[in-house]
Amino acid sequence: MDISNTVRRGSTLTKQDLLHGKVPGDFFFRELAERHHGPMAVALGGREYCKGEYSVQRRTYPFTTLEFVAEGAGELRLGDGPVQSLRAGCVFAYGPGMPVSMSTAGKAMTKYFLCLVGNKARRVLEEPVALMGRMQHFGGHAELREIFDLILQEGKEHGPRTEALCWNSFCRLLLKLEQAQLRGEQTRDPQLETFTRCKRLIDAGPERFGSLGELAAVAHVSLPTLHRLFRRYQGVTPYQYLTRRKMNEAAHALIDTDLMVKEVAARVGFDDPLHFSRVFRHVHGVSPQRLRESLRAPGGG
Missing domain, CATH: 2.60.120.280 (Regulatory protein AraC)
Incomplete structure (x- = not known):
């Protein structure tokens, strides 16, 4: 070349x-x-x-x-x-x-x-x-x-x-x-721009937000507006999207580090490890500990 x-x-x-x-x-x-x-x-x-x-x-x-x-x-x-x-x-x-x-x-x-x-x-x-x-x-x-x-x-x-x-x-x-x-997106869509700004805030660090109220405050939007935007442009609630992003971060931490489950929970903003495990299982269909065990089992990578 x-x-x-x-x-x-x-x-x-x-x-x-x-x-x-x-x-x-x-x-x-x-x-x-x-x-x-x-x-x-x-x-x-x-x-x-x-x-x-x-x-x-x-x-x-x-x-x-x-x-x-x-x-x-x-x-x-x-x-x-x-x-x-x-x-x-x-x-x-x-x-x-x-x-x-x-x-x-x-x-x-x-x-x-x-x-x-x-x-x-x-x-x-x-x-x-x-x-x-x-x-x-x-x-x-x-x-x-x-x-x-x-x-x-x-x-x-x-x-x-x-x-x-x-x-x-x-x-x-x-x-x-x-x-x-x-x-013809040269004509601006202010609502879409607001949604993408909120979504980018989550993507940049979902663990920063312990609640939707904190996200709304940082994004300078009301909670009803936040719900409406995510329903319209993402097809899910902002809570569902935020939770999914947190659980994705948690899965990466469980795979890539030796942190304990309670440490991973704290990293993504969960004070209660049991509640974290329930949410993780609901999102991924497997518990955090089971994910770890499957990776360490013969043939599990």
Whole structure:
């Protein structure tokens, strides 16, 4: 893969890192050789934290690439087009033969990228989403970030279905982008934005909230509004969503650490280990102790 015509400063990802795999855990590499034939696939991707002095200029890039700005701001120029302002929610695509200039203009920025291979890689970003060589801003972009995070998580797995899972998630991402374009999301939906803000607060740390009242206070919404938003946009109550996120965090802790069950309970905000165990069993169908035993049993991993 030839990226010798790339100039990059201020990023956590360097040319040497990319070529030799010496990168943080925010990147995955399925194929490092560009491929313009055969079936389509997500070759590599990641989440990149760009510092205030970040700057990249490329005369070309071997992969068809989709990028998404999750946080921060910057500037972008695709091909011979005008310089455009980047902000959270901006999505753009480029490919071989297209010059790209990007900088953070003195401000930090978090962005995701996905590189595609295959004989129709460029076409899937030309129609129907029409993002090749252009940038578009999407409102309610927390959903997009969730899918990018999912692809990033799947891409780092090593299994017989990893490639298919990544591609299926990417197709879902394309459908979300197409749906947003059809809805004309340039017109803001304040209620959706409020919901995504509340949902992101939970996702960032469900253990911080001992009650829905605490969440509502931090989000600056009323409890009835919180219930209405989650029912409308998530299809569950905010309590159900918060509890599920807490139990997911608890399951990870039980699998990845040697903490006692009561310590895991306290970590996710439960003072009573028995109540925690009942809720855990209700959500996952198995008790915390049984989960631990199954993992330690022969053949349980």
